[in-house]
Amino acid sequence: MNTRTLLIAALALAAAVAAGYGLGRLNAGAEHAAVAVSAPVEAERKALYWYDPMKPEARFDKPGRSPFMDMDLVPKYADQMSSGGVAVDPRVAQSLGLRLAVVTRERVASSFEAVGTIGFNERDVVVVQTRTAGFVERVMPHAVGDVVGAGALLAELRVPEWAGAQMEYLALRSSEAGLAAAARQRLVLLGMPEALIADVERQGRAQPLLAITSPVGGVIMELGVRAGMSLPMGATLARINGLATMWLEVAVPEAQAGQLAVGRTVAVTLTAYPGTPLQGRIAAVLPDISRETRTLRARIELPNPGARLKAGMAGVASLGAPAEEALLVPSEAVIRTGQRALVFVVDEGGRYRPVNVQLGREAGGRMVITQGLQEGQQVVASGQFLIDSEASLGGVVGRTSSPAASAPAMEMGK
DSSP states (O other): OHHHHHHHHHHHHHHHHHHHHHHHHHHHHHHHHHHHHHHHHHHHSOEEEEEETTEEEEEESSOOBOSSSSSBOEEEEGGGGOTTOBOOOHHHHHHTTOEEEEOEEEEEOOOEEEEEEEEEOTTSEEEEEOSSOEEEEEEOSOOTTOEEOTTOEEEEEEOHHHHHHHHHHHHHTTSOHHHHHHHHHHHHHTTOOHHHHHHHHHHTSOOOEEEEEOSSOEEEEEEOOOTTOEEOTTOEEEEEEEOSEEEEEEEEEGGGGGGOOTTOEEEEEESSSTTOOEEEEEEEEEEEEOTTTOEEEEEEEEEOGGGOOOTTOEEEEEESOOOEEEEEEEGGGOEEOSSOEEEEEEOTTSOEEEEEOEEEEEETTEEEEEESOOTTOEEEEEOHHHHHHHHHHHTOSOOSOOHHHHOOEEOTTO
């Protein structure tokens, strides 16, 4: 019984050894076949050199860790040197945060807001001067900053020379018509207003006092007359700024300067009257730009019924043109070289191709593209430094000089 059992066990052991040997040979054959199949594939895509994407001008002749950054070197294959675009290893693109965006066509509002301050309309200024020499007899109790109405009395001026001329005219008025007319003309030449001459004719006595009044209603900006003063001809008595209209002077960014046009209607909201929007018009766009803020000034003329607007009030103006359709890409997708602007477009096969573009204005973190792209194209929105370095290495982006073009391959550790 023991002998038979031992014989059966020996046969089973021999069968197991034979089966294991056969299976091992089969696996070895499969591994050999796999190596034989994959080897040509790897041989077809041979790396020309290795480099650090953060310092692409440095080349290395074998893989390893970058001496510049804490990352592995990236291989550069021969098929990545094509002029038709740039190919990037998907693993490298993912690790460096490469992100894509789609070119979209949308209606972009051209309006924008500009903040400004209310001020006086300096085109509505009158200067009150004497038309003859005299002495200030009386001055009304006005001060700078007071608001006066049109025709308000400012001062009375005594003109001694007028008394003699008026009496002469009254004496000649009933005599020969020619002499009377000459005497009356002399009154006009002495600077006497027609109203005063008519008053002399009506009352029949001399009127040596000249009433100086405000020709317009407004605020007194300057007052240079006091009782008892002796004034020469042409002396300035007051400067009055009208209040029928006011200016809102706003600061407009340089990039929005092209949207300003004199005469365009503007909606204005004042902090003092938030629920009462006003309609004004652009009266002027000043020809200078602030070097510090890169803004220019626009003057918006606003009606001022009831003198509700006060100098110094803050307001917000809505400027710009109606909305229009435009192609948009994220602003970060645009690379500005100083002489041109370009974006990287994703072609079929996952290659990245640089395209020169014409830029419009920026709107809400996106850039308007006026030429160079089509709706629906994919562009690189982030990680362009990687694509740019690849393109520079491959000669895809034309440059006057490329350090990588002449840099020899370096050995690791050198």
